[in-house]
Amino acid sequence: MSAPATGSKLFCLLAEYDNPDALVVAIKKTKEAGYTKIDGYSPYGVAEIADALGFVKSEMATVMLCGGLVGATSAFIMQWYLNAVDYPLNVAGRAVSDPVGWLEGWPSFIPVTFEGGILTCALSGLFGLLAVCGLPRPHHPLFNAPKFEAATRDKFFLTVEAADPKFDLHATKEFLLGLQPQSVVEVPE
Amino acid sequence: MAPHVEALPPSIGGNHTLGSVVDSIGDIATCVKPHPREWYIVFAAGFAMFGMFAVAVTYLLTMGTGIWGINVPSAWGFAIINFVWWIGIGHAGTLISAILLLLHQRWRTSINRFAEAMTIFAVMCAGVFPLLHMGRPWLAYWLFPFPNNFAMWPQFRSPLAWDVFAVSTYFTVSVVFWYVGLIPDFAVLRDSSPTKIQKWVYGMLSMGWRGSAYHWRRYEKVYLILAGISTPLVFSVHSIVSFDFAVAIVPLWHATIFPPFFVIGAIFSGFAMVLVLAIPLRKWYHLEDFITDWHIDNCAKVMLATGMMVSYGYFSEVWMAWYSHSEYEWGTSKQRMFGPYGWSFWCLIFCNFIVPQVLWVKKWRMNSIILFTVSIVALIGMWFERYVIVITLTREYIPSTWGRYAPTVWDWATFIGTFGMFFTFFMLFVRYVPMISMTEIRELLPKKSGGRDGHASAEGPP
Numbered sequence: 001m002s003a004p005a006t007g008s009k010l011f012c013l014l015a016e017y018d019n020p021d022a023l024v025v026a027i028k029k030t031k032e033a034g035y036t037k038i039d040g041y042s043p044y045g046v047a048e049i050a051d052a053l054g055f056v057k058s059e060m061a062t063v064m065l066c067g068g069l070v071g072a073t074s075a076f077i078m079q080w081y082l083n084a085v086d087y088p089l090n091v092a093g094r095a096v097s098d099p100v101g102w103l104e105g106w107p108s109f110i111p112v113t114f115e116g117g118i119l120t121c122a123l124s125g126l127f128g129l130l131a132v133c134g135l136p137r138p139h140h141p142l143f144n145a146p147k148f149e150a151a152t153r154d155k156f157f158l159t160v161e162a163a164d165p166k167f168d169l170h171a172t173k174e175f176l177l178g179l180q181p182q183s184v185v186e187v188p189e
Numbered sequence: 190m191a192p193h194v195e196a197l198p199p200s201i202g203g204n205h206t207l208g209s210v211v212d213s214i215g216d217i218a219t220c221v222k223p224h225p226r227e228w229y230i231v232f233a234a235g236f237a238m239f240g241m242f243a244v245a246v247t248y249l250l251t252m253g254t255g256i257w258g259i260n261v262p263s264a265w266g267f268a269i270i271n272f273v274w275w276i277g278i279g280h281a282g283t284l285i286s287a288i289l290l291l292l293h294q295r296w297r298t299s300i301n302r303f304a305e306a307m308t309i310f311a312v313m314c315a316g317v318f319p320l321l322h323m324g325r326p327w328l329a330y331w332l333f334p335f336p337n338n339f340a341m342w343p344q345f346r347s348p349l350a351w352d353v354f355a356v357s358t359y360f361t362v363s364v365v366f367w368y369v370g371l372i373p374d375f376a377v378l379r380d381s382s383p384t385k386i387q388k389w390v391y392g393m394l395s396m397g398w399r400g401s402a403y404h405w406r407r408y409e410k411v412y413l414i415l416a417g418i419s420t421p422l423v424f425s426v427h428s429i430v431s432f433d434f435a436v437a438i439v440p441l442w443h444a445t446i447f448p449p450f451f452v453i454g455a456i457f458s459g460f461a462m463v464l465v466l467a468i469p470l471r472k473w474y475h476l477e478d479f480i481t482d483w484h485i486d487n488c489a490k491v492m493l494a495t496g497m498m499v500s501y502g503y504f505s506e507v508w509m510a511w512y513s514h515s516e517y518e519w520g521t522s523k524q525r526m527f528g529p530y531g532w533s534f535w536c537l538i539f540c541n542f543i544v545p546q547v548l549w550v551k552k553w554r555m556n557s558i559i560l561f562t563v564s565i566v567a568l569i570g571m572w573f574e575r576y577v578i579v580i581t582l583t584r585e586y587i588p589s590t591w592g593r594y595a596p597t598v599w600d601w602a603t604f605i606g607t608f609g610m611f612f613t614f615f616m617l618f619v620r621y622v623p624m625i626s627m628t629e630i631r632e633l634l635p636k637k638s639g640g641r642d643g644h645a646s647a648e649g650p651p
Contacts, residue, residue, distance in 0.1 A: 018639070019639055020639070020641070021636075039401050039402060039403065040401070040402040041399060041400045041401055041402070042400055042402065042405065043207060043373075043377070043400060043628070043631055044373070044405075044628045044629070044631045044632040044640075044641070045402075045405035045406070045408060045409045045628075045632070046402070046405070046641060047406075047409075049402040049405075050402040050403065050405060050406040053402055053403070055402065055403050055406055058406045058407040058409075058410045059407070060407045060410040060411045060414070061410055061414060064411070064414050068418070075354075078334060079345040082334055082342040082343070082345065083342065083344070083345050083346070086342065087340060087342050089344060089346075091344060091346045091347070105346065108345065108346040109345055109346075111348075111351040111354070111355065111425065111429055111432075112345055112350070112351055112354045114421075114425055115351075115354040115355050115358040115422075115425065116354070116358075118358055118362060118418050118421070118422050118425075119358040119361060119362065121414070121418050122361065122362040122365045122366070122415060122418060123361070123365065125365070125369070125411040125414060125415055126365045126368070126369055126411070128411075129369070129407055129408060129411045130396060132407060133401075133403070133404045133407060133408075135396040135397055135398065135404075136393075136396035136397050137396075137397040138392050138393065138396075138397040139397070140397060140399055142399055143399070148399075149380040149381075150380075151380075151399065151400050152373070152376045152377040152379070152380045152381075152398075152399075152400055153207065153208055153211050153377065153380065153381065154206065154207035154208040154211070154639060
């Protein structure tokens with residue numbers, strides 16, 4: 001129960017496990033004990049960890065759907081405006097002679113509409129993912145823990161943040177040690 | 190009869206653990222394991238050909254497209270043959286990474302990463318041709334709708350305009366899909382690289398990924414949706430490429446069979462390219478545990494199936510030309526088979542229909558040399574397929590418009606030069622990027638080795 005080595009503010013307590021099932025059990029117990037600012041870390045996505053944390057459904061589908069709809073709509077309006085309003089073109093009898101009569105030519109606008117929707121859907125997926133996850137963040141406090149390098153290799157971690165209302169260095173550490181981790185370390189801010 | 194669900198071979202050989210997967214794959218990218226001699230040979234050869242490409246393009250930009258063999262009536266020539274061929278090769282990468290993911294084909298995991306890289310580089314090679322064929326590639330931005338003061342907008346009822354959007358979207362989405370898949374793997378490399386520079390570069394590329402369960406849940410969702418949208422995308426792209434032909438009223442081009450026919454041909458040639466890359470790679474880098482014989486066998490089966498489908502297309506084209514009683518369709522068909530370029534039609538029948546028949550025999554399928562050879566032959570055959578289609582322009586309605594087409598040495602230099610570009614980029618990819626997804630392979634490991642038996646990514650309550 002020593003103080004953080006650097007003497008600076010504590011970010012979290014980090015408990016280490018060597019398989020995902022043990023981590024899932026530990027998270028469930030930590031949650032039952034009333035902790036709220038907890039997280040699980042794994043080298044690959046494990047559905048049960050997120051379920052145990054209560055994060056059952058992500059918001060990304062909504063983000064990508066909205067992104068795709070915006071792109072598809074813009075692509076369609078753009079084509080209609082360019083080829084029917086700003087510079088009306090009659091090609092091969094597929095006339096778009098006046099702004100109101102655009103329906104005559106609309107099927108040939110579909111391919112670009114589709115591609116526009118796919119493009120913005122994918123881009124909103126990438127940038128939305130980064131934004132919602134708060135990435136890029138190359139200097140997160142967790143990287144201060146040397147053991148945490150194994151989180152991308154073969155270890156599974158549980159964190160309880162110091163910002164948790166129920167957090168008490170001594171009591172929380174005792175509690176975590178009771179969950180059969182391989183180790184518990186203090187991670188400075 | 191009970192289905193043999195349990196009979197599937199394991200997708201990963203050997204006795205791997207979470208850590209050993211990282212060591213086997215990551216250490217190649219971080220250069221902890223020395224690269225084999227073959228890497229240097231292929232890279233040197235590729236880079237030399239890339240140099241030839243630079244020469245050919247420089248000369249082209251100096252002299253104009255007159256140095257190519259294109260003429261009227263055959264105004265497209267090598268440029269579009271090679272464009273369609275390369276982009277078709279790219280499609281197998283998306284098929285493997287997206288469609289097989291949606292279909293829960295676990296064997297895709299070992300080959301999707303480098304197949305996606307293949308897609309990206311193949312699309313880059315493809316994109317070169319229409320750009321250069323414009324004659325003034327520095328004006329390529331005119332293809333996009335940008336506000337300008339010469340009252341000029343793209344004509345959105347032309348398949349050529351659709352093509353611009355289809356191919357640029359396809360390239361962008363392929364890069365996004367590839368990069369999203371790479372983020373956790375870059376994080377692995379960040380934590381396992383031996384040198385400071387590597388840690389810094391991979392750290393930046395990984396965006397500070399730390400494997401939080403919240404992030405994983407969002408990540409898996411994004412990855413799944415990207416697969417979901419890439420699937421129609423890949424079909425749309427090659428359909429639109431086929432519209433470049435099918436919307437024209439040239440006999441044998443103006444056919445509804447073109448979109449599916451093109452897509453299947455693309456998958457056929459793409460799987461051939463996957464095998465051409467996978468067979469040597471797994472040998473040189475000793476990746477037999479991850480790219481097992483089962484994976485190779487599956488690719489060969491896909492190739493056989495799609496080969497038979499394109500062959501059906503060849504048959505159907507001729508049949509419809511005859512059955513339609515259209516003088517021009519049937520006349521052009523006869524020209525195609527027995528005209529001055531008839532040899533190329535029979536070449537394609539030999540390469541795409543006759544040779545792939547050897548894949549029916551399991552023993553031959555499992556023989557790397559035979560399979561490699563068949564794949565090369567299929568690639569040549571698919572190139573001839575596009576050649577045969579494009580060359581149709583020399584024999585269409587009126588004999589007075591007939592002509593001849595022959596590529597020049599500069600056509601060849603540009604085409605072979607794109608191989609240089611492809612192999613240069615691909616070899617750099619093999620050297621610096623994990624060529625198999627460590628993240629997904631670890632998920633596939635059996636539970637006792639720390640994996641999830643491949644059932645880790647489902648969203649929602651268990």
